Amino acid sequence: MDHQNHQMESDDARLDALFEAYHDACPDLEPGADFMPRLWQRIEARQGMSAVFGRLARNLATAALALSTLLGLAVSISGSRVALPSESYVEVLAEEHNSANLDFEPVRLTTAVEQR
């Protein structure tokens, strides 16, 4: 047990040493001479792209607004010409149901004795 603990501690320490060596093997880097110009190019490219998307979104919104206005007009004009049924679907169903029930009135059977 003691040996196992000792081994674990030793492995822990070795890993720490390895991380330290890794830190030394990767020192802070001096950026290339074109670091700032490239960064500003990327910033400007993204700004340009967002401007294009912004314009596209504005155009799409305008087109959608125009289309919905046109559709609204078309619906209101056609709505005034076509007479829509005044009854609701439920009312029509209820009426159908009542007339259907008539077919199932019980049939009264009379015997020959009663007839006499």
Next chain:
Amino acid sequence: MLVDYELIRRARAGDGPAFNQLVTAYRKRILGTIARTIGRPEDVEDVGQEVFLRLYYSLDQLRSAEVFEPWLYRLTANAAYDYLRKRRRRMESRMADLSEQQVLLADAVAGEKIDRDEGQKKRIREAVDALLDRVSEEDRVLLTLKEVEGLSLKELGQIYHVKENALKVRLFRARQRVLKAFTGARNKAVGVSSLR
């Protein structure tokens, strides 16, 4: 702090030269952190550019100049994480096993048995990179910031907006996984070399 609060306030207000000064002050440190987190020197500048690009577009969300450094580290951790995730997706088919040579070198370095020239430094980078590949990208970034960069739990708490206890648990688990890979691979390599 490498700069004064006034410079940060000016950069936040959209002052271009102030932003330039801010980047110039921090870029070397941030590139170093990225290099140690992603383990690929050839991609460090690209990830660094991404960090400062995100900084430019998020400076207006910074609550106050006092929390600028944790904010910048948070952006750095996120950019490194995004890079590592993309890289893992690209290399999913490739096994990131430590070679026997890498393990023996890592072990020797840990025992401080060798002098470090450039070739050996490169191999140390590769060995640690392969070791850190055993944990998730989130844990890799967290572990590097703590173990390699030497950030305190308090600083990490400010960066991640997480309680210190939760960080402790997460770090412990990640470190145990790396340690297991390290000792497992070392024992295997020692076993193989003793057979010869």
